[in-house]
Amino acid sequence: MIESISIQGVASFQNPTPVSLNINKKVVLFYGHNGTGKSTVARYLQDTTHNNYSNCSYVLPNAQDYQILVYNTDFVEKNFSQDSFEGVFTLGETNVTAEQAISAAEEEISKLEEQRTQKQTLKKQHEDKEVVQVKAIKDKCFETKKEHDKKDLDHCLTKFKASASAFYDELLRTDLIEVPEYTFESLATESKELNSKSAVPKSMIPNVLLNLASSESNTILAEVIVGSSESYLAELVKKLQNFTWVDKGRIYLDDAEGKCPFCQQAIDEDLIENINNLFDESYKRKKDELKALKSAYEQSIETLNEVLSATHYTDLNDTKFDLAKEKLSSVLQANHTKLGQKLADPSIKVILEPTSNLVQALNDIINDKNASRIAFNAKLSKKKDSLAAIKKKFWSLVRIKYDAAIKAHDTLIESIKTDIEKVKGEEEALTIAIQAQNDVIVENRKLITNIETSVININNQIKSIGLEGFEIKQKPEESNHYYLCRGVSSSGHKVYKSLSEGEKTLITYLYFLELCQGSVNSNFSTPKNKKIIVVDDPISSLSHNYIYEIGALTHKRLIRGYQYAQVILLTHSLYYLHEMMKYLPSNPQDFGRKCNLFRVLKNTNSNILPMEKGEIKNDYQSYWQIIKDAQNGITNNIVLPNIMRNILEYYFSFVHKTDALKAALDELEETDSEFSPFFRFINRESHSDSVNITDLGEIDSDRFINKFKDVFIKTQFEEHYDKMMST
Incomplete structure (x- = not known):
């Protein structure tokens, strides 16, 4: 069905x-x-x-x-416009063998159709499963759209936001590549920079210029600096390893007033001279060299700190750079401390950690940044092409992200399609088997079908419904056609055209009912079911x-x-x-x-x-339903005047209050000139002057219905109006 x-x-x-x-x-x-x-x-x-x-x-x-058979005016025109019409082949004379063959074939068809329906149901289940799986993979992949919609990578989604299917199709068109060096995050950052309203070419970051290699490798740092050996005290001081202690203490000799500043014993000029002789010009020169070395190192550190405090360094916001800078600062500070120690005790050896590699590490990071800035400036100069390249990379990442899911989906769909094709084959085999049984029915129907039976059936029905003087006959020269006769001697010439509309309807409908039972084709008849x-x-x-x-x-x-x-x-x-x-x-x-x-x-x-079923009304109720439909805007307002007139005529005639109706209409017409044409129309009775409706102009359903209600109020039948409008 x-x-x-x-x-x-x-x-x-x-x-x-x-x-x-x-x-x-x-x-x-x-x-x-x-x-x-x-x-x-x-x-x-x-x-x-x-x-x-x-x-x-x-x-x-x-x-x-x-087979769809339709009875309407087109059917009547097609079949009865001429003087003859096609005969209907129906089951006629008895042929037991043929009837048994037909019955067996019909029974077999019923079984086969049940099996085919089962196969079709199974096929539909497989197809529904395929639809569900396809929707699932599309929805799954479409989640990426939700992740990036209205964010930095939003431009990559253009044309693919509204449909999961379109999104998935674009994904399948994207080539699968090896895992790339870029990520969604890096692409988002790049997109954000390019799409920023304030995006301008970036300036280069200067390298850090700091070369302390000569200072850090100065041989004086590994030299043991001691006083002169010309003083008789030299051997003793050397043995005691206290040159630095003596050097620091001798500054107090001038204020010692002839006493040793350490033991407060009397000290003579000869001893003072020998103490000072320990620290000759060579010692003083080397110590001054250490002071200069330390001072220069300090100055380099201060200069570096000033350089690194510039905005193009502080705005980098790069953890690697900050760590490298911190490490360099730490080594410089440690070296500075060692220089202080050497200056305080020239006799000790110190080794400074080289900083050139640490400076190079900083510059390597800066060079990478500059390379990135050069690349960004180049992309900014070709912004449209750059964004297109980002979009391509974006889709490659999405393709990689869902590759496993797509492969699993394809495997599942292939299995489902195999199941569908298998069931289709079984369904087609059953269809062929059904057609074979239909062929059996056709061949056996030929043995027992004729148009005489339908002639008898139609004529019997004509008589049963009281259409006297008419009958259907076979045309002698066209045995598979009928003609309509009026009277025994009628030849049927133009009889149909002389019939009333009611007679035509009855006869053509009887013919149609007979056609439903049989067929105009003697070689084929569709089963009733x-x-x-x-x-x-x-x-x-x-x-x-x-x-x-x-x-x-x-x-x-x-x-x-x-x-x-x-x-x-x-x-x-x-x-x-x-x-x-x-x-x-x-x-x-x-x-x-x-x-x-x-x-x-x-x-x-x-x-x-x-x-x-309970909504079916009688004619009077139906009229009221049309009023309610017009009020609800589901039928055309133009029908309102006629419907209202029918209701008023029917109801007030039924309650014997036509005089009260006329009086109410006259009064309402007098008090409301705007609605005079309307009241005049519905007061004209039946259809005596339907032309009057053209005076009504555009019909406002609410206003007309309110005036219609006024009629019932004036005649004291408002309760009836309320009841009919509420049911």
């Missing part, structure tokens, strides 16, 4: 979004007034491939197995008596036993709708299981809404 229909871009279905319906029940009923769009649905199902319906669609599994029957308003020109007959025939020949795949009925008549509802399950659960009910509405465009 048809599971769903989507209507768009044809007739009054012109909304930007399609009208989509789930109609997957055995019996589907559409109710709506004339002009709302019911016939468009029927015509679409009659010819789904027509260009008019290019934006429409329907879901019918194994559609090739089904593969036929979808669509009936569009078969009672438009019939009296209530015939509506009853059509309803009964529809139930008996189309619905009872649910022998057809699906029956879709469309009508504007509440009487006919109520008649059909009598034959359908009364229990709401049973009704909901087998039947679908829809209401067709039209304001500017048509719309179709689900409808509950």
Whole structure:
């Protein structure tokens, strides 16, 4: 059966979004007034491939197995515009062997179709699994978009933000490369710098100029500096290793007043002279050299500290540079301390740690920074190309990030596709087997089908519904065609054109019902359980008596036993709708299981809404429903005057208050000149002067409904108005 229909871009279905319906029940009923769009649905199902319906669609599994038969004005015109119409081949004379073969084939088809349905269900499960897996991998990869959206790498996502599918497709187009030296973080930093509003070419950082190699390797540092050996004290001082102590103490001799500054014993001039003789000019010169060396070293350190305090160094914010600077400073300070120690005690040996390698380490970092700045300046000069290069690197990183997930996904999808292809093959084999059984049915039907049986059936139905004087006959010169006769001697020439609309409807509908049972093709007949029957308003020109007959025939020949795949009925008549509802399950659960009910509405465009069984009203209630629809904006306001007039005529005639109605209308017309045309129109009764409606201009539903309510208030029937508008 048809599971769903989507209507768009044809007739009054012109909304930007399609009208989509789930109609997957055995019996589907559409109710709506004339002009709302019911016939468009029927015509679409009659010819789904027509260009008019290019934006429409329907879901019918194994559609090739089904036949859709539509009864509407187009069917009548096509089949009865000439004096003869095609015969319907139905089962006729008994042939036990052929009937048994057909029965066996139909039973086998039923089994095969059940198996095929199982395969189709399994295939659908595999396909759904594939869809889920594809969505999962796309969503997983799309998480990267969320990580970088509206951040420094946002420009890499341009054109790929709105769709996970587009994002994934771009990812698959990206070549997989070896692990690169760049990262998301480095690319983000580069992008941020390039995209900064204040981005300007960067200046170079000067190298640190510090060369202390000669000072640090000076031989005097390893020299043991002692006093002269000419003093008789030299051997003793040397033996005691206290040259430095004596040198420091001799400055006190001048103030010692002839006493030793250490032991306070009397000391003569000869001893003082020999003490001073220990420290000759050579000693003094070397000590001055040490002082100069230490002073120069201190000056170099101070100069370096001033240099490194410049902004182009302090703004680097580089941990490696800071550590290298700290290490150099530490070594310089240690060397300075050693120089102080040597100056304090020239007799000791000191070794200074070389700093040239530490200075070079600083300059190496600076050179790297300068190289980066040169590269940045070059990129900034070609910003567009630079950002494009970053984007390419970004996608390569994303591709690497999800490579394992993509490979696992591809393996899984390959397995699922293998399962799908296997089930497809099994499904196709079952379809071939079903077609073989259909061929058996076709061959055996040829043995027992004829058009005589359908002639008898149609003529019997014509008589049963009281159409006297008509019958269907086979055309002598065209044995597979009928013609319609009026009277025994009639040749059938132009008889159809002379029929009333009601007679045409009855006869053509009887023919259609017979066609549903058989086929106009003697070589092929679709089984009933593969036929979808669509009936569009078969009672438009019939009296209530015939509506009853059509309803009964529809139930008996189309619905009872649910022998057809699906029956879709469309009508504007509440009487006919109520008649059909009598034959359908009364229990709401049973009704909901087998039947679908829809209401067709039209304001500017048509719309179709689900409808509950309890919502079906009588004609009077239906008029009130239209008032409420207009109030809610789901039907066109232009129908309001006519509907309101019908309600007022019906109700006030029923309660025998037509005089009160006329008096109320006259009074309201006198007190509200703006609505005079409206009151004049609804006060004219029935349809005596429908031209008057053109005086009404644009109809404001709220204002007209308020005036309509005033009529009931004036006549003291406001309670009835409130009840009908609330139900």
